[in-house]
Amino acid sequence: MTGIDDLPIRDELRGKSPYGAPQLDVPVRLNTNENPHPLPEALVARIAERVAEAARELNRYPDRDAVELRGELARYLTRTAGHEVTAENVWAANGSNEVLQQLLQAFGGPGRTAIGFEPSYSMHALIARGTGTGWISGPRNDDFTIDVEAAKAVIAERRPHVVFVCSPNNPTGTAVDAETVLALYDAAQAARPAMVIVDEAYGEFSHRPSLLPLIDGRPGLVVSRTMSKAFGAAGLRLGYLAAHPAVVDAVQLVRLPYHLSAVTQATALAALEHTDTLLGYVRQLKDERDRLVAELRAMGCEVTDSDANFVQFGNFDGPGGAHAVWQALLERGVLVRDNGVPGRLRVTAGTPAENDAFLDAVRAVLKENNR
Numbered sequence: 001m002t003g004i005d006d007l008p009i010r011d012e013l014r015g016k017s018p019y020g021a022p023q024l025d026v027p028v029r030l031n032t033n034e035n036p037h038p039l040p041e042a043l044v045a046r047i048a049e050r051v052a053e054a055a056r057e058l059n060r061y062p063d064r065d066a067v068e069l070r071g072e073l074a075r076y077l078t079r080t081a082g083h084e085v086t087a088e089n090v091w092a093a094n095g096s097n098e099v100l101q102q103l104l105q106a107f108g109g110p111g112r113t114a115i116g117f118e119p120s121y122s123m124h125a126l127i128a129r130g131t132g133t134g135w136i137s138g139p140r141n142d143d144f145t146i147d148v149e150a151a152k153a154v155i156a157e158r159r160p161h162v163v164f165v166c167s168p169n170n171p172t173g174t175a176v177d178a179e180t181v182l183a184l185y186d187a188a189q190a191a192r193p194a195m196v197i198v199d200e201a202y203g204e205f206s207h208r209p210s211l212l213p214l215i216d217g218r219p220g221l222v223v224s225r226t227m228s229k230a231f232g233a234a235g236l237r238l239g240y241l242a243a244h245p246a247v248v249d250a251v252q253l254v255r256l257p258y259h260l261s262a263v264t265q266a267t268a269l270a271a272l273e274h275t276d277t278l279l280g281y282v283r284q285l286k287d288e289r290d291r292l293v294a295e296l297r298a299m300g301c302e303v304t305d306s307d308a309n310f311v312q313f314g315n316f317d318g319p320g321g322a323h324a325v326w327q328a329l330l331e332r333g334v335l336v337r338d339n340g341v342p343g344r345l346r347v348t349a350g351t352p353a354e355n356d357a358f359l360d361a362v363r364a365v366l367k368e369n370n371r
């Protein structure tokens with residue numbers, strides 16, 4: 001039977017598997033950092049209205065530049081992220097993954113390299129591979145913060161074209177302060193004109209302010225955001241970036257025409273009308289996240305400080321390591337994520353009932369393992 005490797009596929013894709021967490025049908029799913037709150041009914045009704053309006057014109061291509069949506073996203077950022085931006089600073093695509101891909105299509109590519117500080121969001125490396133960009137794995141400290149001196153040294157030595165900074169970082173939950181980003185930005189620009197991409201997919205869950213104000217006077221700095229997490233709209237597929245207008249012009253050179261459907265634009269605009277309600281859920285989730293951290297620590301787990309809607313916990317060094325614990329939790333109907341960080345697992349903050357079920361399962365597994 002013909003398989004992928006019998007096809008004239010690019011060498012770097014040979015033998016590889018597609019990215020994706022298991023989508024298993026279990027009672028408590030806390031493995032993909034989704035928001036556990038379904039959209040409120042009033043918003044669902046508003047989406048239906050706006051999509052019906054859009055449907056009347058589906059014979060036409062959508063607004064290619066998504067001007068109204070970019071304007072509303074800019075208004076949201078100006079209100080919540082501590083820096084005034086306009087539609088000219090903002091670009092939107094189908095999930096922040098597509099935003100990141102467009103950035104690497106424009107600023108990475110064959111003969112160029114990107115660096116990320118691992119463990120981090122593994123799609124950064126995979127999007128690099130997909131766009132033919134070389135990947136450099138940068139260092140972190142034992143507490144999962146970025147080792148600034150080591151990072152500066154590797155940037156000076158390897159001179160990457162793109163630097164990824166994920167804040168809060170997935171899967172560790174670690175937020176990055178402005179001084180660190182500025183140190184990496186300066187190091188990158190000293191080596192060559194480079195782009196620094198700050199991935200703030202979980203920005204709304206952080207105790208720290210957004211790094212958005214850093215784009216001021218720094219055309220090589222981009223902040224990437226998403227409606228998948230804080231807006232509880234992972235199924236919508238809407239991500240966006242904020243940067244100097246020249247960056248927005250650059251990604252337009254690689255975007256497919258009409259990439260953002262009229263239905264997507266209408267739905268995102270409806271969701272933005274309900275920002276305040278949705279940010280109320282974010283506040284509840286932050287409390288639940290803090291409760292998970294406190295209760296896991298009380299059980300004796302090592303827990304990484306988290307500024308996101310998930311928590312990295314461990315340190316499981318018994319037989320089978322973290323994966324054995326992942327399996328034992330799954331057998332109790334609780335699905336968490338094994339990101340391959342030795343000894344560690346990641347749990348997404350769910351509803352209070354889901355979190356209780358998760359905590360009970362961890363307690364039971366720890367007790368069983370100590371027996």
Ligand SMILES: Cc1ncc(COP(=O)(O)O)c(C=O)c1O
Binds near residue numbers: 166169202
């Ligand atoms: C750090 C980070 N960036 C980006 C994304 C992509 O999100 P989306 O494409 O849904 O916007 C994720 C999703 O989990 C993430 O964890």
